[in-house]
Amino acid sequence: MPTGASQSTSQLDLSQPPAQTSAQPAVAAVGRDLDADLDALPGRASVWFGRPGHPPAYVREPDATHYAASTMKVAVLAAAYRLADEGLLDLDEQVPVHDDFESATGDGSSYHATADYDSDPEPWALLGQSASLRWLARRMIVRSSNLATNLVLERVGLPAVAAAWSVAGARHSVVARGIQDYGAEQAGLSNLVTAADLAGLLTALYDGTLASPQACAQMLTVLLGQEVTEDVVAGLPAGTPVAHKNGWVDGVRHSAALVLPGDAPPYVLVTCVSADLDEEAGCAVVARVAAATWTVRANATTA
Numbered sequence: 001m002p003t004g005a006s007q008s009t010s011q012l013d014l015s016q017p018p019a020q021t022s023a024q025p026a027v028a029a030v031g032r033d034l035d036a037d038l039d040a041l042p043g044r045a046s047v048w049f050g051r052p053g054h055p056p057a058y059v060r061e062p063d064a065t066h067y068a069a070s071t072m073k074v075a076v077l078a079a080a081y082r083l084a085d086e087g088l089l090d091l092d093e094q095v096p097v098h099d100d101f102e103s104a105t106g107d108g109s110s111y112h113a114t115a116d117y118d119s120d121p122e123p124w125a126l127l128g129q130s131a132s133l134r135w136l137a138r139r140m141i142v143r144s145s146n147l148a149t150n151l152v153l154e155r156v157g158l159p160a161v162a163a164a165w166s167v168a169g170a171r172h173s174v175v176a177r178g179i180q181d182y183g184a185e186q187a188g189l190s191n192l193v194t195a196a197d198l199a200g201l202l203t204a205l206y207d208g209t210l211a212s213p214q215a216c217a218q219m220l221t222v223l224l225g226q227e228v229t230e231d232v233v234a235g236l237p238a239g240t241p242v243a244h245k246n247g248w249v250d251g252v253r254h255s256a257a258l259v260l261p262g263d264a265p266p267y268v269l270v271t272c273v274s275a276d277l278d279e280e281a282g283c284a285v286v287a288r289v290a291a292a293t294w295t296v297r298a299n300a301t302t303a
Contacts (some may be wrong), residue, residue: 043275046195052203054301062196069247078164081215091134104177104184120145146179168204170197195270198256231283235290253282267300
């Protein structure tokens, strides 16, 4: 877990004023450099960079929709904790670990998750046994477990995920199916995100409005425990606390992050890259955006 992972929302200070506004040369220069870099990609890149609750200091195609990959798992996490707040879900409930799921097509068909399409072997080791929803939700984030995601999503339901997006003010993002539900995919049901919507989700999590303040603090702790660190974290100084979730498939590398510098106010940084790049190159783009925005972290606001 990154240094400072136990830091709670109540300990973080949003009152510190920025040293300068984004109209000043430093941020403008970073924006021009990023635009030149991202314009050269063989595809589309969206960025939202700024302090929670403020207009972005730098933004690029914030409302462009991207295939969500695993960034959708933050909305699933929020749905679970919101239902727990309402007394409709017990996060410590033991649920059967299985790999067959009902398709979102609604036609009664089912699909199977497969271990070769997963980055986390631990839930698969429990196949045929049981695990708590809380543990599954954590594996869904820190190791991006697809099996854990489908098990949590099965329990919370798509409407609860839509409600989480809605309370965060999302306008275009949607979770329409589970992972490897290829029948639903062929029927046109896709999981989509935008940089602006992911920024809104992290902002609502940070300011304690996505769920109860206690639940939001717990979710931030989960996100601070992220173990997949080869993209946004690679662009930041070692040891910087980052509450984040990334997502990747062929041609896609996304990162939704709340960065917690020790010398500046927290800021949100979302980078969505849908481009003809291999995994290493996609990670490098996200890291370059992180490094560039870090240099103007004290200026991450326009107001």
